[in-house]
Amino acid sequence: MLGPGSDRRRPTQGERGPGSPGEHMEKYKVLYQLNPGALGVNLVVEEMETKVKHVIKQVECMDDHDASQALEELMPLLKLRHAHISVYQELFITWNGEISSLYLCLVMEFNELSFQEVIEDKRKAKEIIDSEWMQNVLGQVLDALEYLHHSDIIHRNLKPSNIILVSSDHCKLQDLSSNVLMTNKAKWNIRAEEDPFHKSWMAPEALNFSFSQKSDIWSLGCIILDMISCSFMDGTEAMHLRKSLCQSPGSLRAVLKTMEEKQIPDVETFGNLLPLMLQIDPSDRITIKDVVHITFVRGSFKSSCVSLTLHRQMVPASIIDMLLEGNVASILEVMQKFSGWPEVQLRAMERLLKMPADQLGLPWPPELVEVVVTTMQLHDRVLDVQLCACSLLLHLLGQGIIVNKAPLEKVPDLISQVFATYPADGDMVEASCGVFWLLSLLGCIKEQQFEQVVALLLQSIRLCQDRAxxxxxxxxxxxxxxxxxxxxxxxxxxxxxxxxxxxxxxxxxxxxxxxxxxxxxxxxxxxxxxxxxxxxxxxxxxxxxxxxxxxxxxxxxxxxxxxxxxxxxxxxxxxxxxxxxxxxxxxxxxxxxxxxxxxxxxxxxxxxx
Incomplete structure (x- = not known):
């Protein structure tokens, strides 16, 4: 159930909101309306055919040009692939003839809970948010935001209600916005007058419609501040504090002192972090990598988000080489013990690929397939690891001695994600096509995956026809x-x-x-x-x-x-x-x-x- 503060309004009998008309909307049944967002109406809907629930954000557009420009800017977001980012499931433009308005509709994943409900529940109970839980989900948020920034994408609309909880320990960023929508001054001014709470998460420069990656850093700093102060500060006080930081960062010092007095967990780390995130001048703010370093590298924070291991101290090449001396079994043991270090996995797989036949002791251990698949899952954003893993899989599958096919059933989806991330990398696509073929021979591609794999193979040929x-x-x-x-x-x-x-x-x-x-x-x-x-x-x-x-x-x-x-x-x-x-x-x-x-x-x- 939703926590306090959700304030859902169910439609009255026969009521037809702005989501009722429209060709695309016909496949959805509107269940109820959430509180209006900063840019438009949020509807909880049910897809009539599948009975799956979604949230549709309807943003009223000034004209066809604005709607088309916003749609064009948002379309690349459909291609994002990350465990902690909820991508838009559909984007479309619809016309409401009843009120003669054009709407851009953004279909999102539906979830009952977000950070906002967690904060409000703890605020009402005057309880401190569990430190271990907060470190875990913060790691997930940082990894997702670092992924976006690495892809030159700005969230622009980061706030607690836009960090959904898929489960108790798994969160996702959602509702990424576009520059066209966020710089609509008329719409923002109207919404700010209706509810100033919406703009309190925004960076000082964003209030003047200037957005950058540093704007996301400010918003994340405000979210962290709200999470660690909710046990002793009510919602109105917290909103006024966030707004005051835009003019006077000195007000943060008093809050941090109160946290020390109340012995809020990890106050020392947050005391070092927040002043660097909440600088008025964006050029003085730290980057997302700096935030990760302060919390998870230099600090003692821990998270289940394995991608944070990319920021760890790298194992020196000489140490890796020493560890990898020996036979296949000893190399496999090193890969299992150092699963979180991509540089170790890469060197280990390269060594296996270059080993002379007399040292391999074929057939290779069956558990090696599972280790390689796990490596692909853990380091899905490291291209060299993915390429080397595919090359090794080709050799493993080519032996034709696969005792346990269960780990291989994960590979088609993994390679599909790699395709989506690196569609222009010929070497990666080339190795993937070979793996797809051998998986099909072994019966490791499920029937429901056939269409997707066929589409990817055809796409590969179209993009790289010159590679025989x-x-x-x-x-x-x-x-x-x-x-x-x-x-x-x-x-x-x-x-x-x-x-x-x-x-x-x-x-x-x-x-x-x-x-x-x-x-x-x-x-x-x-x-x-x-x-x-x-x-x-x-x-x-x-x-x-x-x-x-x-x-x-x-x-x-x-x-x-x-x-x-x-x-x-x-x-x-x-x-x-x-x-x-x-x-x-x-x-x-x-x-x-x-x-x-x-x-x-x-x-x-x-x-x-």
């Missing part, structure tokens, strides 16, 4: 998925942004027509597509007519020759959908030991970390 090795492994992966899934086959032929997979095959053939291995894999994909027969002949007509129903998966009762494991002659009409020149096949497609073997991959070369 990448193209070869990608087409192998596509052929394997299409062989076992009619839904995957539909994903290849359906017309989407950038064209269909069939047109892509034609483009790729023109580039690699002299590479028999690439051509063979492309041909095998076409053979598997053609073996579906009549379903895809109907698909041809749909494509010519606009192709809307092709996005629907076939019925479960379909019994294609492909699903039964039989291979048929390609149907001429299907091949006509993608009018390729004659493919110069030499001998049978995928001779034994080529089509189903280990994908070729470049030897990983270390980048400086």
């Amino acid at each position: 090795l990448l193209v070869n492994n990608a087409y192998r992966g596509l052929a394997r998925l299409v062989k076992v899934s009619e839904l995957a086959a539909f994903k290849v032929v359906v017309q989407e942004e950038g064209g269909s997979g069939l047109s892509l095959i034609k483009e790729t053939y023109q580039l690699h027509r002299d590479d028999p291995e690439v051509v063979e894999n492309m041909g095998m994909l076409l053979v598997h597509l053609a073996s579906y027969g009549t379903g895809f002949l109907r698909g041809k007509s749909a494509l010519e007519a606009g192709g809307s129903h092709l996005s629907q998966p076939p019925g479960r009762g379909s019994s294609s020759a492909l699903m039964l494991g039989r291979r048929q002659t390609p149907h001429r009409p299907l091949l006509h959908m993608c009018p390729l020149p004659a493919l110069p096949f030499h001998g049978p497609l995928f001779p034994l030991g080529q089509g189903e073997g280990l994908p070729r991959t470049r030897t990983h070369t270390s980048h400086s970390s």
